[in-house]
Amino acid sequence: MSDADRELRVSKIKSGTVIDHITGGQALNVLALLGIDGSDGEAVSVAMNVPSDRMGHKDVVKVENRELSQDELDVLALIAPDATINIIRDYEVVEKSRVERPERVVGVLECPNRACISRTGEPVASKFEVLPDGVRCEYCGTIVREGIADHIESA
Amino acid sequence: MRRQLITTRGLAREEIEAVLDHAAEIAAEPAAYGDRHEGALLGLLFYEPSTRTRMSFETAIKRLGGDAVDMGSVEASSVSKGETLADTARVVEGYVDAIVLRHPKEGAAAMVGEFVDVPLINAGDGAGQHPTQTLLDLYTMRENAGLEDLTVGIMGDLKYGRTVHSLAHALTNFDARMHLISPESLRLPEGVRYDLREAGASVEEHTGLDEVLPELDVLYVTRIQRERFPDEDEYRAVAGQYRIDAATLESAPEALTVMHPLPRVDEIAADVDETAHAKYFEQAHNGVPVRMALLDRMLDGGETWSRSGGGASPVEDDGGGSS
Numbered sequence A: 001m002s003d004a005d006r007e008l009r010v011s012k013i014k015s016g017t018v019i020d021h022i023t024g025g026q027a028l029n030v031l032a033l034l035g036i037d038g039s040d041g042e043a044v045s046v047a048m049n050v051p052s053d054r055m056g057h058k059d060v061v062k063v064e065n066r067e068l069s070q071d072e073l074d075v076l077a078l079i080a081p082d083a084t085i086n087i088i089r090d091y092e093v094v095e096k097s098r099v100e101r102p103e104r105v106v107g108v109l110e111c112p113n114r115a116c117i118s119r120t121g122e123p124v125a126s127k128f129e130v131l132p133d134g135v136r137c138e139y140c141g142t143i144v145r146e147g148i149a150d151h152i153e154s155a
Numbered sequence B: 001m002r003r004q005l006i007t008t009r010g011l012a013r014e015e016i017e018a019v020l021d022h023a024a025e026i027a028a029e030p031a032a033y034g035d036r037h038e039g040a041l042l043g044l045l046f047y048e049p050s051t052r053t054r055m056s057f058e059t060a061i062k063r064l065g066g067d068a069v070d071m072g073s074v075e076a077s078s079v080s081k082g083e084t085l086a087d088t089a090r091v092v093e094g095y096v097d098a099i100v101l102r103h104p105k106e107g108a109a110a111m112v113g114e115f116v117d118v119p120l121i122n123a124g125d126g127a128g129q130h131p132t133q134t135l136l137d138l139y140t141m142r143e144n145a146g147l148e149d150l151t152v153g154i155m156g157d158l159k160y161g162r163t164v165h166s167l168a169h170a171l172t173n174f175d176a177r178m179h180l181i182s183p184e185s186l187r188l189p190e191g192v193r194y195d196l197r198e199a200g201a202s203v204e205e206h207t208g209l210d211e212v213l214p215e216l217d218v219l220y221v222t223r224i225q226r227e228r229f230p231d232e233d234e235y236r237a238v239a240g241q242y243r244i245d246a247a248t249l250e251s252a253p254e255a256l257t258v259m260h261p262l263p264r265v266d267e268i269a270a271d272v273d274e275t276a277h278a279k280y281f282e283q284a285h286n287g288v289p290v291r292m293a294l295l296d297r298m299l300d301g302g303e304t305w306s307r308s309g310g311g312a313s314p315v316e317d318d319g320g321g322s323s
Helices: A003-007 A029-033 A072-079 B011-028 B052-063 B084-091 B108-112 B131-142 B162-174 B188-199 B232-242 B280-285 B287-300
Strands: A016-023 A046-050 A056-064 A084-089 A091-100 A104-106 A127-131 A134-137 B041-046 B067-070 B098-103 B120-125 B153-157 B177-180 B200-205 B218-221 B257-259
Touching: A003 A072, A029 A056, A029 A072, A072 A104, A084 B232, A084 B287, B011 B131, B011 B162, B041 B084, B041 B280, B052 B067, B052 B084, B052 B098, B052 B120, B052 B232, B052 B287, B067 B108, B067 B218, B084 B098, B084 B108, B098 B108, B098 B287, B108 B120, B120 B131, B131 B162, B153 B162, B162 B177, B162 B188, B257 B280, B280 B287
Parallel strands: B041 B067, B041 B098, B098 B120, B153 B177, B153 B218, B177 B200, B218 B257
Antiparallel strands: A016 A056, A016 A084, A046 A056, A084 A091, A104 A127, A127 A134
């Protein structure tokens, strides 16, 4: 199936962000990560597990009137390493970029280790070093490989 | 430059050997260092019980001509009023020349390191790291077996044992062959295994001692704690398999060095004490010259130490045989 066919599945947006090539099944985690739950009234379109030539299956998220910060893109890279970001203004793609894996992520993930100092109410943000196949808490050394999205700090 | 010893992860061989060499100089002539740091004050922040570590740090600073102050029991301090560790450390930093921290949470010392500029030493952070124990362990190994071409067996609670984590990281500097002997449920945590793999360390895992005992130069025994098991019976069954006595050691090489970070309960039977293998009391005594050497270098300034964390999962009290 071609990309043109897929584009028909969800409507175009006037301005905002299209996140394409999200790892199949991760769209809702991407929305959670970005703190988008529809409560602000913005138009959000989600396509999950649509066929993709390059990836087999992928998810696509379109968010009206929202552009992503670098911090958001960094963490996005952890759960959707192949994602492409399209900034849309007046129905046109004005900017297209791929996410890049950051070297570390700060204040985004909660350490799963309950005995970690970062979970005790000390005045510090969580800090994770990004490994080739996961992330590692810079305080206690705990490594997370699977289900990184499950550890996103609640906003 | 900050002067901190938080973890042995990433600690260079030269840094380790510099401390061990200096410790040997001090051990040879301790009186010569009696006024090295006259007036220096060491702040002991111990949020967990400790005998050896606390007393040997206090002894070390006093033998260097300095003194130590502590916060007393946690219950009697402002910790009980809910003060954060970051605040307590920043206050104490203004009173003393260096801080020694023992804390039940993993990564506590790394966190404090973000807030203080005085020299900082991690004296045990939960099931994380215990780098000064490792320095005295290596000193003891060097004295008894040498650090070249070493085959080390590490047995017991490898998951929660912070002394084990620090030792394993440090041994990657010395091309030692490591045999890890533990029940399945208490294997080395993934964070430490990852580093050992990255360092290309020679590591083999075993569930029993018998098969590797004849190959060992050093056997490092740690305590398996009862609270790691759901019930008493299971604990007894497992712990019984990781206990040694004089009879066990009959098949060991004559020159085998048996070590233990102490306190032991019954994982090393008293009859081992009488054998030439037993070095754990000597090991504990080495804590003073090694900590003197470390303090001497850190108080002199210029020393920088790596400071990232490394550890496992929850621990309530003393992590698997730490002092």
